[in-house]
Amino acid sequence: MYSANRGQHYCSRTNMAPAWQEVQHAKVEKRCELVLSGPPISKRIEEGPFDASIFALTHLNFLEVSHTCLSELPDGIARLVNLTRLVLSANQLSHIPAEVGALKKLKFLDVSNNRLESLPSELSGLTELQSLNLSFNKLLSLPDEFKEMSHLIVLNFACNEIEDFPAFLTEGKFDFLTEVVGNKNRMTSLPRAIEASLSSLKVLDVSANNIKEIPCEIGDCPKLKEIHLKDNPINDKRLRKLVDQCHYKQVLEYIKSHGPRDAEALQDKGGKKGKKKKGAAAANASDIQQVANKFEILQLQDKSPVVVATDEVHDVRPYVVCCILRQVQLHREGMLRKFLTLQNKLHDTLCVKRTEATIATHDVSKVLGNVTYSAKPPQQLKLTPLGRTKEMTAHELYQQLTEEADALRKEKKRSTYPGIYKYLYLLKDKPLYPYLADESGQVLSFPPITNSQGTRISEETRDVFVEVTGNSLQHTT
Secondary structure (H helix, E strand, C coil): CHHHHHHHHHHHHHCCCCCCHHHHHHHHCCCCEEEEECHHHHHHHHHCCCCHHHHHCCCCCEEEEECCCCCCCCCCHHHCCCCCEEECCCCCCCCCCHHHHHCCCCCEEECCCCCCCCCCHHHHHCCCCCEEECCCCCCCCCCHHHHHCCCCCEEECCCCCCCCCCCHHHHCCCCCCCEEECCCCCCCCCCCCHHHHCCCCCEEECCCCCCCCCCHHHHHCCCCCEEECCCCCCCCHHHHHHHHCCCHHHHHHHHHHHCCCHHHHHHHCCCHHHHHCCCHHHHHHHHHHHHHHCCCCCCCCCCCCCEEECHHHCCCCCEEEEEEECCCCCCCCCHHHHHHHHHHHHHHCCCCCCCCEEEEEEEHHHCCCCEEEEEECCCCCEECECCCCCCEEHHHHHHHHHHHHHHHHHHHCCCCCCHHHHHHHHHCCCCCEEEEEECCCCEEEECCCEEEHHHCCCCCCCCEEEEEEECCHHHHC
């Protein structure tokens, strides 16, 4: 029967291209995720048309088509109305269809490593977008209409041919944008209005451009911790030396106190005489501007992530309680160590050695959007465990920890497992493992074993997302 079916598909190829196997499986099994990547997919695209029936899978929330020869995306992607994550990286795309802008639920868009020279202004319709990766293309500029993407958290336009810092970043209001990566472009300057529009900016990478001066307003960004300026023809030799030494704090302090200001820039045009004596009008204008910059009207909104538990986790580890600790001061001496020590004490006491509940903590700035609490088979659950650099499946981690535990127990000649190893029995022979993930698909934790390296807290953390999961409502709350 199987061979006959294959024969029917093969014979019908001349009349109508058969649906791809992965697409059929996603349709029958009502999968929410579909990944089409690598040489086998590329070969199919080269030999026949792209399977547009993908766009009938309206239940999809994650679609990836990557590392193929795809040069044009067929019409119809706007039908995927539930899509929250779209990855089209490492293809041969020369343009992105305007209808992608109709995907109103999209949180994550990756079109890196293509041949894009421009982007449609219609993408500004992605008002819920949190992460946008445009790196490794041939873009000359970014549309001004992108100022509507007010929920952006991460913007990456590295390795393009952009000559001007994107104007929309200073024209819009981006209260959540923490990371802007624009290295290896052709930018010649940075805007002065960056402080007002990017109040949450923590990382700015504009290395390997053609920037000669850094305006002092950059140093006024209240949350900026990392600024990458290497490989720029900076005029100020002292600043250039600090940049080469990668002393971010000193660089920012130097920029704030020595960078060119607006009034000074205007006086430069008046010649050397103008530098010796400032006019009263110019001084007044400068003072007024500085005072004006200190006032900002904020609209207070509750942007805390929503945590949703799925049916899959109900029989595995049914309870989850979350909260956010704001304005913590982990940067103070010894505070991070005390915080983690307290967490361990709670595990040993109230959580009954993690048997009743497990506590995990995350840096809020590294959590993208809402959070899902669910469960997957061990072989399908992937994460980068805390303290490790390599992504692995939960099954691989469990096996590795078990082997490490046995070896350590034999070495120490003990009858019990030390540390984290003593919790492995809680997952023994379980068909599904619990996990928490954000809207980008990033796994935050794998209770009761470990957190993700990607969201770990540090001395730089200001807001902490706390999750407590367990089998007992009494201990979880």
